[in-house]
């Protein structure tokens with residue numbers, strides 16, 4: 016699902032060169048549930064944004080779902096984000112002026128093929144799946160953190176993505192809500208065969224994942240009991 | 250992103266942030282209101298005031314003059330200012346019609362107004378002549394004929410055969426129904442019985458006429474044929490052998506002749522229109538103000554149709570709408586004639602209301618209706634300023650106010666040009682009536698007439714001072730309109746800066762929203778489009794509200810004008826001319842400035858890095 020080889024990322028600001036990713040090489044198979052761990056500032060979010068085509072400024076090879084992200088224009092990248100990957104963020108990022116169901120159906124706004132389809136029914140079905148069937152018409156403002164994150168997950172699933180990228184999805188939640196969110200990730204991973212990458216600090220999250228990838232000093236640490244997976248960079 | 254989606258996003262944003270939307274719109278509303286108000290005012294003044302005084306497609310030219318020891322002298326030979334000049338002017342490119350204007354060349358007095366003021370006002374009379382054709386539209390407009398007809402159509406109208414059968418202020422129309430009198434129709438040269446002294450001479454008669462039997466008539470002796478529609482017959486009133494032959498209009502009944510003539514069997518067979526001779530009884534009665542005195546008695550006819558002189562003969566007065574016009578001040582006899590139709594300049598009424606009325610202790614005049622149809626007397630050959638002509642050529646005639654025109658003489662009265670020509674010829678000879686004083690040229694549309702003016706100058710003509718004033722006024726109006734439009738554009742420019750600021754704030758506030766949209770699939774163009782459409786919405790709303798505001802304000806100004814400019818007659822009811830083009834122009838300006846203002850914010854929103862705003 017994901018193939019990364021020799022990925023470098025610099026943040027250049029005012030003469031400072033922050034070399035964040037220093038030759039990341041990584042493969043994630045279709046249907047895997049992977050945890051990405053590492054210290055704060057180690058470049059997890061940066062890596063996730065590159066994989067999700069939110070950030071196209073890097074060197075190296077990144078192939079997601081068989082598609083190389085190199086050299087894609089804004090339109091193609093937007094379409095890729097709309098169809099192939101989905102994000103779940105720590106801060107939920109729901110639109111406060113829309114109802115819960117409308118938030119879930121948001122991806123349809125940017126999808127030509129969605130014209131004329133019954134988006135509301137699909138949104139309602141997804142909300143039922145994330146145990147929020149009773150909050151369809153509610154404003155996101157009235158939801159708890161855990162509920163907000165479940166709405167965000169429903170939204171992420173709306174366009175049937177192949178890959179779900181979650182950046183510290185439980186970071187802002189209490190443990191009970193976090194557990195429910197985590198359960199939802201596992202459920203979708205099992206039932207739909209969705210590939211999921213979760214950035215987390217929480218060992219509990221890492222425990223339920225198929226695999227844990229550690230990132231340190233801009234490189235992937237070799238997995239225990241496996242030969243070094245990290246490439247030497249370009 | 251489909252337009253529908255963009256619109257719904259924009260609608261949501263506006264609803265969420267009404268305050269910012271209204272605040273951003275204020276500048277545009279004020280700008281559009283200013284623009285709409287002043288452009289409509291400019292167009293309104295042009296159409297309702299300037300074009301009435303001098304239509305865009307009309308200019309008046311007169312012989313150019315040079316100053317010679319304190320007096321002005323024409324540079325062209327006055328002899329050139331005759332019909333030939335009319336033809337020359339007509340042949341100029343751009344000129345579609347030429348209307349010559351002729352001033353009076355004889356002294357005259359006038360008096361009248363007894364019915365209105367209680368006594369007669371007397372004054373020297375200055376008059377000029379204009380082509381009725383030139384004034385038809387103008388007169389109808391000033392008289393509000395359309396209005397009259399519309400109102401008349403709503404009422405039940407009585408059938409009639411004669412004007413007397415209709416109520417006061419109404420006449421018997423061509424449709425056989427009573428209707429409001431339309432005075433503008435009366436502005437045409439009446440057929441006058443022009444007296445003359447030198448028998449056989451043509452010096453004081455119009456072209457083609459000669460002095461026969463004391464009147465200017467069209468002779469046809471010596472085989473000279475008459476014009477079509479008239480036939481050769483012995484001069485009416487002449488009995489016995491050797492009477493001169495004259496042309497008389499053909500007719501089958503009285504209806505074919507004008508009001509002052511009847512259809513008579515001619516001695517040589519056939520019928521012709523013959524003027525009705527009349528007398529007022531005593532010569533002093535010609536000065537009378539009483540309509541009954543003026544109606545006189547028709548000589549040689551009986552009202553009941555019996556032969557004249559028989560015992561049952563009922564005396565006949567001059568027909569309706571005519572009076573007995575006495576030949577001169579030394580006799581009591583003359584011919585029935587229609588009153589002279591006269592136009593006044595509205596300015597005259599303004600002057601009367603603003604100064605004359607109060608100094609003479611009279612009521613100010615209120616509008617047109619009060620004066621239309623008023624009769625007064627004109628005394629030709631008499632003067633308060635210079636000497637009188639011989640008593641036996643002085644003549645007193647009845648005149649009637651039939652309309653108002655800005656083209657009429659400011660201090661005096663305006664008659665049909667043919668009437669002035671006949672009077673000038675009668676009193677000052679043929680040569681005096683051969684030349685015109687000014688020419689009104691009609692051009693096609695509102696083209697630039699500068700080239701035409703150049704050509705006229707080569708021919709020794711220049712714009713009349715009135716035309717020059719009109720051009721100056723139009724130029725000034727144009728400049729003022731441009732200045733105020735510019736001001737409103739500046740206001741919109743300020744509004745655009747305001748929009749930039751507001752939008753930058755809003756976009757910072759909404760950066761997470763924009764980021765999530767981008768993460769979900771919005772392209773940069775989508776984001777930009779939402780911002781620009783939101784700005785366009787301000788433009789559309791601002792234009793609608795601004796137009797309403799400007800329109801509302803114009804109504805206030807109109808109401809205020811109606812109230813405070815009461816003394817000025819003929820001011821337009823509406824000083825504004827609203828037009829879809831003003832709206833379209835305002836919309837275009839508003840959109841341009843809104844989009845300009847939103848350009849930088851839209852760019853900023855589109856280039857927002859979603860990775861940065863989403864990951865905290």
Ligand SMILES: Nc1ncnc2c1ncn2[C@@H]1O[C@H](COP(=O)(O)OP(=O)(O)O)[C@@H](O)[C@H]1O
Pocket residue numbers: 026028033035053054055056057058059060061062860861864
């Ligand atoms: N948009 C950015 N501009 C400049 N530097 C950035 C930006 N995003 C992240 N960084 C820097 O890159 C490094 C990695 O950040 P990040 O990927 O967010 O780490 P993590 O998610 O592992 O905590 C940090 O040093 C951070 O300061």
Ligand SMILES: [Mg+2]
Pocket residue numbers: 056059060061182864
């Ligand atoms: Mg992070």
